[in-house]
Amino acid sequence: MTQPLTTGAHHVGLSVPDLDAATDFFRDALGYKVVGEIPTYPARFVSDGKTLLTLWQVEDPATATPFDRRRNVGLHHLALGVRDAAALDEVHRRIADWPGVSIEFGPGPMRSGSAVHHLIAAIPGGIRVEFAMPFA
Numbered sequence: 001m002t003q004p005l006t007t008g009a010h011h012v013g014l015s016v017p018d019l020d021a022a023t024d025f026f027r028d029a030l031g032y033k034v035v036g037e038i039p040t041y042p043a044r045f046v047s048d049g050k051t052l053l054t055l056w057q058v059e060d061p062a063t064a065t066p067f068d069r070r071r072n073v074g075l076h077h078l079a080l081g082v083r084d085a086a087a088l089d090e091v092h093r094r095i096a097d098w099p100g101v102s103i104e105f106g107p108g109p110m111r112s113g114s115a116v117h118h119l120i121a122a123i124p125g126g127i128r129v130e131f132a133m134p135f136a
Contacts, residue, residue: 009051010052011045011051011052011053011054012051012052012053012054012075012078013053013054013055013056014053014054014055014056014075014078014127015056015057015058015064016055016056016057016058016124016125016127017057017058017061017064017125017126018057018061018124018125019042019043019044019055019056019057021099021100021124021125022044022055022123022124022125023044023046023055024124025095025098025100025101025123025124026046026053026055027046029094029095029098030048030091030094030095031048032046032047032048032053033046033047033048033049034046035047035052041056041057042056042057043055043056043057048080051080053078066126067126067127069128075127076128077120077127077128077129077130078127078128078129078130079118079129079130079131079132080129080130080131080132081131081132081133081134082131082132082133083133083134084133084134085107085117085133087133088107088117088118088119088131088132088133089107091119091131092106092107092119092131095121095123098124099124100123100124100125101121101122101123101124102121102122103119103120103121104119104120104121104122104128105119105120106119107119110132116132116133116134116135117132117133118130118131118132118133119131
């Protein structure tokens with residue numbers, strides 16, 4: 001069998017309508033650190049120590065087309081891992097009332113009877129993010 005040529009995701013780039021709101025969400029709600037930026041682009045790089053996200057400011061938020069997961073080809077959602085059920089509940093607590101966040105569904109089983117729980121929310125700017133426990 002051939003070995004994979006890749007080693008996992010290097011980073012994920014997200015186009016956002018409000019760079020400051022997206023940065024605030026990842027930094028203040030989830031504890032990410034800002035690890036770099038390109039003010040002229042503009043873009044900011046945030047990380048939780050394992051995952052690097054590039055947040056790119058769209059040119060004109062008023063005319064940007066929001067992603068429709070049922071009609072567009074592209075990133076359906078970003079899934080971020082959490083340690084365990086307690087961490088998932090803490091994420092839910094921190095983001096449930098965060099400005100611009102819409103909880104699609106709160107912590108619950110990934111599938112009927114599954115011990116793995118997750119939640120999905122639209123973060124500021126509308127990007128869908130899933131938070132999921134490790135598979136047992």
